Amino acid sequence: xxxxxxxPITLASCIVAYDYHFNPTGWYDLSLFFLPLTMLxxxxxxxxxxxxxxxxxxxxxxxxxxxxxxxxPIVGVLCFMVIAQVQGTFPLVLSSLxxxxxxxxxxxxxxxxxxxxxxxxxGFSLANGWRQFRTWTHExxxxxxLLFIIMGLIVRTIALESTIHYYTDETNFATAVTRLRIxxxxxxxNNIGPVANFTWLYSYFxxxxxxxxxxxxxxxxxxxxxxxxxxxxxxxxxxxxAFSQRVGLLASFLLTFYLPHIHYSRLAMNNIAxxxxxxxxxxxxxxxxxxxxxxxxxxxxxxxxxxxxxxxGGRLLYPALIIGWLVIYALIxxxxxxxxxxxxxxxxxxxxxxxxxxSLAVWGFGNVAPRLLQQRVADEFWAEVxxxxxxxxxxxxxxxxxxxxxxxxxxxQPDGSGFYYSREVGLILPHFLPFMLIGLGVAFFxxxxxxxxxxxxxxxxxxxxxxxxxxxxxxxxxxLFPILVLLIALGIDTIYRGISMHWFKGDVAQRIxxxxxxxxxxxxxxLQIGYYFGVMLxxxxxxxxxxxxxxxxxxxxxxxSPDTEIYVFPIHDKYHLDVGxxxxxxxxxxxxxxxxxxxxxxxxxxxxASHPYAFFVVxxxxxTLKTLRQLFGNRLTGPQWSPYNVPLSRxxxxxxxxxxx
Numbered sequence: 001x002x003x004x005x006x007x008p009i010t011l012a013s014c015i016v017a018y019d020y021h022f023n024p025t026g027w028y029d030l031s032l033f034f035l036p037l038t039m040l041x042x043x044x045x046x047x048x049x050x051x052x053x054x055x056x057x058x059x060x061x062x063x064x065x066x067x068x069x070x071x072x073p074i075v076g077v078l079c080f081m082v083i084a085q086v087q088g089t090f091p092l093v094l095s096s097l098x099x100x101x102x103x104x105x106x107x108x109x110x111x112x113x114x115x116x117x118x119x120x121x122x123g124f125s126l127a128n129g130w131r132q133f134r135t136w137t138h139e140x141x142x143x144x145x146l147l148f149i150i151m152g153l154i155v156r157t158i159a160l161e162s163t164i165h166y167y168t169d170e171t172n173f174a175t176a177v178t179r180l181r182i183x184x185x186x187x188x189x190n191n192i193g194p195v196a197n198f199t200w201l202y203s204y205f206x207x208x209x210x211x212x213x214x215x216x217x218x219x220x221x222x223x224x225x226x227x228x229x230x231x232x233x234x235x236x237x238x239x240x241x242a243f244s245q246r247v248g249l250l251a252s253f254l255l256t257f258y259l260p261h262i263h264y265s266r267l268a269m270n271n272i273a274x275x276x277x278x279x280x281x282x283x284x285x286x287x288x289x290x291x292x293x294x295x296x297x298x299x300x301x302x303x304x305x306x307x308x309x310x311x312x313g314g315r316l317l318y319p320a321l322i323i324g325w326l327v328i329y330a331l332i333x334x335x336x337x338x339x340x341x342x343x344x345x346x347x348x349x350x351x352x353x354x355x356x357x358x359s360l361a362v363w364g365f366g367n368v369a370p371r372l373l374q375q376r377v378a379d380e381f382w383a384e385v386x387x388x389x390x391x392x393x394x395x396x397x398x399x400x401x402x403x404x405x406x407x408x409x410x411x412x413q414p415d416g417s418g419f420y421y422s423r424e425v426g427l428i429l430p431h432f433l434p435f436m437l438i439g440l441g442v443a444f445f446x447x448x449x450x451x452x453x454x455x456x457x458x459x460x461x462x463x464x465x466x467x468x469x470x471x472x473x474x475x476x477x478x479x480l481f482p483i484l485v486l487l488i489a490l491g492i493d494t495i496y497r498g499i500s501m502h503w504f505k506g507d508v509a510q511r512i513x514x515x516x517x518x519x520x521x522x523x524x525x526x527l528q529i530g531y532y533f534g535v536m537l538x539x540x541x542x543x544x545x546x547x548x549x550x551x552x553x554x555x556x557x558x559x560x561s562p563d564t565e566i567y568v569f570p571i572h573d574k575y576h577l578d579v580g581x582x583x584x585x586x587x588x589x590x591x592x593x594x595x596x597x598x599x600x601x602x603x604x605x606x607x608x609a610s611h612p613y614a615f616f617v618v619x620x621x622x623x624t625l626k627t628l629r630q631l632f633g634n635r636l637t638g639p640q641w642s643p644y645n646v647p648l649s650r651x652x653x654x655x656x657x658x659x660x661x
Contacts, residue, residue: 005045006498012038013434013491021412021430035437042441042494049497060293062340063122072119073351077358079112084358087187102186106204109188109355120298120348144249145236152232152256155529156225156265161218163266163537165644166551168419168544169475170268171578174220174585176203177210189359197370199356201309202270215586220268227272228265232256234279235482239489241283242450250521251482251489257525259532260427260474261481271478274314277303279482281318286450288341289329297341298348305352312371313464313479319349321460325453332448375468377402402466409472410458410480411436416472418543422536427477428484429528435491442490457483538647545650547571550594552642553616553652554579557592560614560656566590568616568652569597569624592616597624607631608660616652625655632657 012034019031086100118124136142167174176192180203188200206223213219235255240248255261264272284300287293304322307314330336360368385394405416411428415421428436443451461480465471500513553568560566568579579594597618605613613632617624619639628636639653 005041005048006495009038009041009045009438010434010495012041013437016437017412017430017433020408020433038437039441039444042438043445045498046442046445046494049494049501057287057291060291062292063294065119069119069122072115076112076115076119077351077354079108079115080355080358083108083112083189083355084362087189087359087362099185101184102180102188102200102204103184105188109201112355113352116348116351117298117302120301120344120351121295122298141236141240141245141249145233145252148236148249148252148256149229149232152229153225155257155262156228159533160221160225160266161216162645163533164541164544165217165555165646166541166544166549167217167578167582168267168269170217170220171581173203173206173268173270175581176200177207177215177220178581178584180204180207181211187359187363189356190363191370197374198270198311199309202273206268217268217586220585221266224265224268224272227276228261231261231272231276231279231482234276234283235485238279238283238482239486242286243446243490244493247486247489247493250493251486253521253525254489255482255485257528258481258485259425259429259528259536260421260478261485262532263421264475264478264481269311269475271311271313271475273310274307274318274479275481277307277310277314278318278321278479281307281322282450282453285322285345288345289337292338292341294341294344297338297345301345301348302352304345305349308353308356308368311475311478312369313476316369316372316464317457317460317479321453321457324460325456328452328456372468375470377467377469398466402471403462405472406462406465406477409474410462410477410484413472415474416470417474421474421540423539423543424536427474427480428488431524432488435495436484436488438491438494439487439489442494443487454483454487541645542647542650545647547650548618548652549642549646549650550579550616550652551582552644552646552650553594553654554583554588554592555644556616556642556654557590557614558588560590561612562590564590564612564614564656565609566592566614566616567600568592568594569600569618569621570594571597571618571621597621602627602631605631610659612659613657615655615657617655619651619653628655635660 016031016034016038019034082094082097083105085094086098086105172193180186180200186200188204190199191197192200192203202223206220209222210216210219213222232252232255236248236252238248239251261272261275280303281300284296284303288296288300304318307318326336326342336342357368385398388394405413409416409426411433412426412430414423414426440455443454445451457480461477465476468476496517500510548570550568550570557564557566579592582588583591615624615628617628617639635657636655637657638655640656641648641653642651
C-alpha cells in the first residue's frame with residue numbers, strides 16, 4: 001500500500017505543476033482538485049513512513065536577570081533616544097547635539113544594540129562558543145555544510161561586477177554611500193531616499209566596506225554576498241532543528257543553487273537581509289520553545305527587532321508571521337509553555353526596534369510602511385469591491401487581479417516588472433514545483449511542530465502583495481526564499497524516503513540509490529548555474545536597460561584624455577541622475593554631460609578647439625552623426641564599442657575628434 005501511494009502523489013503534483021506553469025489562467029479547472037489531493041496523499045504516505053528521529057534538546061534551567069541586566073537595556077534605549085532627537089527638522093532637547101556626525105550616531109546605535117543584547121541574552125563567552133563550534137565541526141554534517149558555503153560563495157562572487165555592469169535600483173545605495181562620504185550630518189534613522197523607505201543602516205555597512213576595499217560596483221555588492229552566504233547555514237539550522245539533519249542539508253544545498261537567492265545576493269540591495277533575519281528569528285524562537293532557554297528567546301527577539309531597519313517587506317511580514325504562528329501554536333498546545341521566555345522575546349524585540357520607532361515618532365512619518373502607502377491599490381478598487389451588490393463577482397475579481405498574480409509568481413510565472421528578475425521563469429523552476437507542492441503536504445502533516453509556519457508565510461506574503469499595485473514584483477518576495485527552498489527540500493526528502501524504503505532494499509541498493517540521488521542534485525545545481533549565467537543574465541542585461549546605456553558611456557569616458565569634452569546624446573534625457581550618481585560614488589574624475597540630442601545646440605561646438613571631443617551617439621541616430629561630420633569632417637573617428645558586458649543593442653557608439661592642428 002505504501003509504495004503505491006508514491007505514484008498518485010507524483011502524478012497529482014505534476015498535474016498541478018503543469019497547470020500552474022502552462023495554463024495559469026485556467027487553474028480553477030485542475031488545481032483546485034489536484035492540489036488538495038496531493039497534500040492528502042502526502043499526509044497518508046507520511047503516516048506510513050517512520051518519522052525521522054529528532055533529538056529532543058535538553059531543557060535548560062531559567063537564567064534569572066541580575067541587577068545590571070535590568071539597568072543596561074535602559075541605557076541602550078537612552079542611546080536610541082539621543083539618536084532619535086537629532087533625526088527631525090529641529091532639536092528637541094539636546095540642541096547642542098543637533099547635526100551630530102553620522103559616525104557618532106552609528107556608534108551610539110551600536111552601543112545601544114550591544115547593551116541590549118548583552119543584558120537580555122545574559123552575556124556570552126567566546127571560549128564557550130569556540131568550544132561548541134569545535135564540537136560541531138566533528139559532526140558529519142559540518143564538512144557538507146562547509147562545502148555548500150564555499151560553493152555558495154563562489155557562485156555569488158564570480159564575475160560579480162562584469163556580469164551585470166549596470167546599477168539597477170542599486171543607484172539609491174550608491175548615492176547613500178556618497179552622501180555618507182561627503183555629508184557629515186546625515187540622519188541615519190531616516191529614509192535614505194524618497195522611494196527607498198528604509199534606514200541608512202545597510203548603506204552604512206556598505207560605506208565602510210567600500211571605504212576599505214574601494215568604491216566599485218562589485219564592492220558595493222559585497223555586503224549582499226556575505227549576507228546571502230550566511231543565509232545558507234541559517235537555512236540548514238532551520239531544516240535540521242525543525243525536521244531532520246537530512247532536510248537541513250538538502251535545504252542548504254538547494255539554497256546554494258537557488259537562482260532568485262543567487263541573483264539578489266549579487267545585487268547591492270538590502271532586500272537580501274530580510275531572509276537571514278527572518279530565518280534566524282524562527283530558528284531561535286523554536287529553539288527557545290523547546291529548551292525554555294532565555295538566551296534563545298532573547299536572540300530571537302534581537303533578529304526580529306532588526307527587521308525594522310531594513311527593507312519594508314521583512315518589517316511587515318515577520319512580526320505578523322511570528323504572532324500569527326504563536327497564536328496557532330498556543331491553541332494547538334493549550335499554551336506555549338514558557339511565558340517568561342515569550343516575555344523576554346517580545347521585550348527584546350521592542351527594545352531592539354525602539355531605535356527605529358523612536359526616530360519615526362520624532363520625524364513624524366505617520367506610518368511604518370510608507371512604501372506600501374505610496375504603492376497601495378487605489379481606493380476606488382476597494383470601494384467597488386465592498387459596495388457592489390454582486391459579492392461573488394467581486395470576490396472573483398479580487399482573486400484574479402490581486403491574489404493570483406502574486407501567488408503565481410511564486411509558483412511559476414515570471415517577474416511582473418521585467419526588470420528585477422528573469423522574464424522567463426518564476427521563483428520556483430518547473431522541475432522543482434512538484435516537490436514544493438508535496439512539501440506543503442509535509443508541512444501540514446507536521447502541524448503540531450513548526451510545519452504550519454511555512455504555508456502561513458506564503459499566505460501572508462501573497463495577502464500583503466495583494467494590497468500593492470504591482471503585486472508580482474520579485475523584490476517583495478525575497479523574504480520567502482528560504483521558506484520555499486525548505487518546502488522543496490521536504491518534498492524531495494519525502495519522495496526519497498518512500499522510494500528508498502520500498503524499492504531499494506539492502507545496503508548495496510541503498511548506497512547506489514543515495515549516490516544516484518546526490519549525483520542528480522549536483523547535476524541539477526550545475527545546470528541551474530549554467531542557465532543563470534548563460535541564458536538568464538544575457539536576457540536580463542537587455543531587460544534592465546530600457547534605453548541605450550548611458551551609465552556604460554560614463555564608464556567608457558574614464559579612459560579618455562582628461563581634457564576631453566564629452567557629450568552623451570540619448571534620445572530622452574531620462575537617466576542623467578543615474579550617471580551623475582555613479583560618477584560621484586566611484587569618484588570618477590572625468591565628467592560627462594548628458595543631454596537629450598533634441599535640446600543640444602551644436603553651434604556651441606568649436607571645430608578648431610585645442611582640446612579633443614568625444615560624442616556618445618545612439619547608433620541609428622543618423623541626423624546627429626551627419627551634423628557632427630559636417631562640423632568636423634574626416635577628423636571624426638569611430639564608432640567604438642563598449643569593452644564591458646553590455647548587449648550591443650544597448651550601447652552608445654563612441655565618436656572622437658582630436659584637437660585641430
